[in-house]
Amino acid sequence: MSALSPAPPGRRSVPADASRRQRRTSDRLRVLDRCAILGLAVSLALGGCTNNDSAEQDATMPASTTSSSSALVTAAPLETATSSQTLPVYWLGRSNDDVFLYREFFPAKSTDDPMVAALRTMMSTKPRDPDYFSLWNTPSRLGASISAKNVITVDVSADAFAQKVDAGIAQRSVAQLVYTATAAAAMAGLVDPSSSIQVSVLVDGHTGYDAFGHVPLDKPMTRDASLVAPVWIISPSQGARYKTLPLKVEGQGISPTGTLAWELAKSSNGKADEPYLNGTVAIPEGANELGTFSFSLIPPPGSYELSVFIDDPASPGTRIGVDTKLVQVAEQNIE
Structure with a gap:
């Protein structure tokens, strides 16, 4: 005779069914965990690919560099001296199938030499305009000086050159340094603008x-005019918000x-949607001469x-050297 009375048939299956349900639930959770881990790995891999693709694109020249905008600029005048505390910084930017130099202004926030401050900004910060980029790394050491013969000497640590780039981007990055150093010196009144200005770069x-x-x-360098953007918008700056009109360009x-x-x-x-206004603006210096332009708009x-660009005369409707800025107009208090 059994020591335990048999359980009623109706209740006997309860613990067994519960055990099976628990095992099935655990199995499903393990499958879900594996899926989640796999999904996370794929997501991270894709995210990494996206970032790497962007970096690789910046580090290399476009496959074709036969743009009609190439080498349009043959002379790049220096910036003029100003009393305002601003730092001129040059960046690289893609336009059509080439890469050019563009300039932005930043407030001077330190008591550094203006050349050192501008170069440090170029190597350590990001441009305001997302269309621009830079391949310099923040240097551990940076200095600059000017001789009586208008030669700027920049001494920078080797870690500033850590990025891997192709020859075309390397050439433009060095030109970026030359333009930034000479612009900062000129705006600060540290050089004689009537004489040629050279930049010598020492590394460590x-x-x-x-x-x-x-x-x-291995030798002093001057500004390479062919690398200057054929068109660039100086004002408004990227993301500018206007509460008073007209919008001055x-x-x-x-x-x-x-x-x-x-x-x-x-x-x-x-992103650009439907066109609202369009027109043309003259460059006072005339055809094939680098010059300034300005016009005003009163949009709602x-x-x-x-967008400002060259309308290719050889191919009507083709835009060359396009530069763009996103702006917001808050209200129409017309002065």
Whole structure:
């Protein structure tokens, strides 16, 4: 005779069913955990690929560099001396199938030498305009001086050149340094603008370093005018918000016809939508001469993308050297 009375048939299956349900639940959770881990790994891999793709794109020249905008600029005048505490900083930017130099202004926040402050900003911060970029790294050491013969000497540590870039981007990055140093010196009134200004770059106190593995720094350099953007919008700056109109547009450009085209398009989510206004503006210096341009607009409140470009005379409708800025107009208090 059994020591325990048999359980009623109806209750006997309860613990067994509960045990099976618990095992099935555990199995499903393990499957879900594996899926979640796999999904996270895929997500991280894709995210890494996206970031790497962006970095690789900046580090290399476009596959084709036969843009009609190439080498339009043959002379790049120095910035003029100013009493305002601003730092001129040059960046790289893609336009059509080439990479050019563009300039932004930053407030001077330190008592550093203006050249050192501008170069440190160039190497350590990001441009305001997301269309611009830089491949310099923050240096552990940076200094600059000017001789009586208008020669600027920049001494920078080798860690500033840590990025891997191709020869074209290396050339433009070195030109970026030359333009930033000379612009800062000129705006601070530290050089004689009537004489040629050269820039000598030392790396850890020595000459002859191969910048980014491509550009030998073995002799003083001057501004390479062919690398200046054929069109760039100086004002408004990227993301500017206007509460008072008109919206004043100023910039620098060159054109085979002596005129530039512009367009103001409505913008949503940071992308251009339908065009709202368009027109042309003359460059007072005339055809094939780098000069300044300006015009004013009175659009209704809203978000806009402003574009200024060369309308290719050889191919009507083709935009060359396009520069864009996103702006917001808050209200129409017209002065």
